[in-house]
Amino acid sequence: MATVTALDDRVLEGLAEIVGHQYVLTSKTARINRARVPSMFAVHRWEEHVPQVVVLPASAHEVSEIVKLANRERIPVVPRAGGTGLVDGAVPLNRGILVDIKRMDHVGEVDLAERAITVGPGVNMFKLNEMLRPYGVMYPDNPASYTCALVGGRIGTNGWSLLGARFGHVRNLVISFEIVLPTGEIIRVGEGGGIKTRSSSSGYRLKELFMGTQGTLGIVTEATLELVKRPEAEFSAFWLQRSYDTAWKTGGELMRSGYATIAGVMLFDERKVDFVRRDDEAYVPQPDWCEAVCAFALYGNRAEVRPAAKEMMRIAKASGGEYVGDEIAQLDWSARHDRYATPLHGRTPNGQVAPMSWHCEDAGIPYPKVPEIRKRWHAIVDDLVARHPIFDDWGMFSYTNGPYKPWGDMLCEIDVGIWEEHLDDETWGAWVDCKREIARASIEVGGTISAAHGSSRAGEVDLVPLELGGAYDVMKTIKRALDPNNIMNPGKYGLDSAYEDG
């Protein structure tokens, strides 16, 4: 494995020759700020993850030269985009060179004939769509981290979009991309050799191979993105339900209803409803009988959205629930990007407010198993909270998972608050065990450890070989073949083991 204790001046000088002195950052602040991501972090061991140097390249050529230098010197390289990833992908496990791709934020020509745009990996979706608005098109990748995640990180995680049922997820929305391989070669992957071609039967499916790698197989330097017609109409509805079972059944009917403009169907369980009830800024007054919420959203042309929404409202009404009204429904949907990380909503067992940070475990769960996983996950987290009251169960929600096909399985997410200030080796260990149990339960019900974020963190990562079986061995073979010196984000996904048997 590539490891390094201190970078000598020769290496720093080499980096400066590639990107220019001003883009080689060695100050403590520049490095410490790029050590962690928002997911739960062993803050008491922060120092172990501080990169030795941060570089900000401006082109594929510069990235390639950095990677070649790192290979010569056997120094780990960690790509970092928005730093919002939730599975420690951008955390330097073995320190080394952190490649911050934010300067690569060029935006190419808006091609309205082929409905595509080519951008740098440092571009943010929100800003891109503001720029695209006058053209009547948008790039519809919409994670809850919409305003801060960047295109490079979205590809690095094979990200999942809140509007995925309607427009697809990152793998459906990135038509092709350019990537610098771990040995420095620059290649383009997409549909065959086409930059804007949507489908090809030529060769292996390399686009998917280089997505969701958490930066272990190279650094994306450019991407060509899908442009769709900007929706004329949006519809969102939140229905209060008397029981989780009713919400789940109603959600199932809505998911299978067949309306093509569905962007997502969501379920909130009673713990999530309790969490919302403690919320100070987005508090939605709810009747005592409300134990769950079933919500849905549609996007598209007015002529399609309105009739479909009406039929879906008919289904929801038949469930016996209560519609929250337009104002709350529309604003709550609009708040989908910032309702998660509400630090002062942590509570100690006696109900006192404690400053907790947010963590979520996400999984892809077969629809019939969603009620079962809900019970199992809460039991696992309850046990953790009983032993260590610095944790707090913030409830579960579920969301249609398949691109264009919102049925069959759901992205389920259990949110857990953690009072990081009180973390030590014992509580951190308990947390990692808890994560492992959550992941194991997901596999046991026939699901996948993660539907959106990845599974490269302590706890779940040990179970990836169990989930993938023989496919995990193929992953290791690919990693060793493409990254002979294990310099690209070493330590992730347990892939160091690819180098152990010679």
Place this chain on the structure above:
Amino acid sequence: MQGYRRADQTPPPAQRITDLVVMRHEHIYEVDPDLMTEHVEQQHIPAWDMLRMVDSRLEWLYMLQAHFSDERVSGEELLAEIEAEEASHP
């Protein structure tokens, strides 16, 4: 010109909404101050500042709505239509 008057900035008295939440300004819900005594203390926020924060959040939410689509379909309208249809064909 009307200057800043400290007395005007004292929020109205809290009205209890649930056993966890109080309300001082209309539709602005706050955690019950009794729950903010041990680890985090509630800050005193002048009325104008609280209203400014809430307004800017609303502005942000409305901006995002306009960002994603031109118009919103009303669920209330759709429900009224469904109910009228149900009433005419019970």
